[in-house]
Amino acid sequence: MKIIVTTTHSVKESDILLQEFLQETRWEFVPRRRKSLAYISREHESPGIVVWHNDGPVLHLADEKFFFHPSMAKIRINAYRNRQIIDPLIKACDLKAQDHVLDCTLGMGADSIVAAYFTGIKVVGLEASFPAAMMVKWGMKTYHSGINWLDEAIHRIEAVPADHKTFLKSLPDDSFDIVYFDPMFRQPLMDSKPLAPLRLLADHDPLTAESLAEACRVARKRVVMKELYRSGEMQRLGFDEFVGSLNNPIRYGYVLTDRSSRKKGKRC
Numbered sequence: 001m002k003i004i005v006t007t008t009h010s011v012k013e014s015d016i017l018l019q020e021f022l023q024e025t026r027w028e029f030v031p032r033r034r035k036s037l038a039y040i041s042r043e044h045e046s047p048g049i050v051v052w053h054n055d056g057p058v059l060h061l062a063d064e065k066f067f068f069h070p071s072m073a074k075i076r077i078n079a080y081r082n083r084q085i086i087d088p089l090i091k092a093c094d095l096k097a098q099d100h101v102l103d104c105t106l107g108m109g110a111d112s113i114v115a116a117y118f119t120g121i122k123v124v125g126l127e128a129s130f131p132a133a134m135m136v137k138w139g140m141k142t143y144h145s146g147i148n149w150l151d152e153a154i155h156r157i158e159a160v161p162a163d164h165k166t167f168l169k170s171l172p173d174d175s176f177d178i179v180y181f182d183p184m185f186r187q188p189l190m191d192s193k194p195l196a197p198l199r200l201l202a203d204h205d206p207l208t209a210e211s212l213a214e215a216c217r218v219a220r221k222r223v224v225m226k227e228l229y230r231s232g233e234m235q236r237l238g239f240d241e242f243v244g245s246l247n248n249p250i251r252y253g254y255v256l257t258d259r260s261s262r263k264k265g266k267r268c
């Protein structure tokens, strides 16, 4: 899909972060020169236009706007900070401070931010869709809310444009504590508004048994997957331990990968 880059009417083309963004994405830059986005889109036959704002990039695509925002992560972390409610992701991963987390499906980055808040260290997030990876990486880089705990967690995430199918194979055994998957649901929850723009860009393939086996080799403690329980994906892949309430269709399945449980004959 062709994507070009322009600015708002007020941002200067010489903006250093914009120049770095253009260098990494290799997307063509089109000076704004007071033209409308619809005009630029037609002129360059480009369905996607990234508009660089003073506070980061916004991708305009098919009447949707795609930009990084940590709204869901902030709500989930605040639930813990204000009401001591522990997020199901943290329970499923049995996450401890200093655990190394590999998020194989970065998406909008909400799960990575929650993990980065609780571990207090860097989280690596892989995203197979190059446009989604770039928007989230540079959106995170330019994001400043003034809320220290939130900004610090966001800036601990290393967003990597990569397909986990190949990336996992390149990693040594036991190189992360937790490997996490949140593939696009087989049957999307259509009321999930925050994911609507991501659906246009995302890799929709299901998790493969081969990737799960690689993840089990790479994870020192656990491999975790989020899915709709009714999708049958947990059963297909052999997850048999779950976190999540019965009245919520979303479950977190996990398999233990530590050496002692392997000796006991667990599948990972």
Ligand SMILES: C[S@@+](CC[C@H](N)C(=O)[O-])C[C@H]1O[C@@H](n2cnc3c(N)ncnc32)[C@H](O)[C@@H]1O
Binding pocket: 104, 105, 106, 107, 108, 109, 110, 111, 112, 126, 127, 128, 129, 132, 162, 163, 164, 165, 182, 183, 184, 185, 198, 201, 202, 203, 204, 205
């Ligand atoms: C449901 S979203 C993840 C949402 C994310 N957990 C969050 O909190 O925002 C799934 C994402 O994983 C990405 N994805 C799917 N398959 C992938 C793969 N093989 N490697 C890397 N990313 C992948 C999709 O492109 C999509 O952006």
